[in-house]
Amino acid sequence: MESRHDLRRNDRQFCEHKITVMWRDRSGQDKFVNAKALDISEFGLRIQMPEALPQWTYLALNASKLGLTGHASVRHCARTRDSRYAVGLEFTAGLRWTPTELTFTPACETLKVEG
Numbered sequence: 001m002e003s004r005h006d007l008r009r010n011d012r013q014f015c016e017h018k019i020t021v022m023w024r025d026r027s028g029q030d031k032f033v034n035a036k037a038l039d040i041s042e043f044g045l046r047i048q049m050p051e052a053l054p055q056w057t058y059l060a061l062n063a064s065k066l067g068l069t070g071h072a073s074v075r076h077c078a079r080t081r082d083s084r085y086a087v088g089l090e091f092t093a094g095l096r097w098t099p100t101e102l103t104f105t106p107a108c109e110t111l112k113v114e115g
Helices: none
Strands: 013-014 018-024 029-042 044-049 058-063 069-077 085-092 108-110
Touching: 018 069, 044 069, 058 085
Parallel strands: none
Antiparallel strands: 013 029, 013 108, 018 029, 018 058, 029 044, 044 085, 058 069, 069 085
16 A cells, blocks of 8 residues: 555655745635745645645745745645644645755755655
């Protein structure tokens, strides 16, 4: 049986950078939170934040240290042990991330997933 990691399209890199996330909730209110990037790939990002987001929520994000400003949609959201949420995002509208010397720091390193 394949694990979830085996199904990923791109290698992920561990990352610990701050990221600003903005979205509109179900009642139409604009929301804003400073989240923490957990890992990143060319086409997506996993963040940790204090509240859950419904799947397919469209949001704007900004992470200057990662060179990212653009949009993404929520692919999954799960509660973690510390009462926060791990939120998997897929970049949209042509947004892509490419590592550079500035973003590839000790805070960003390649994750090796063994099956």
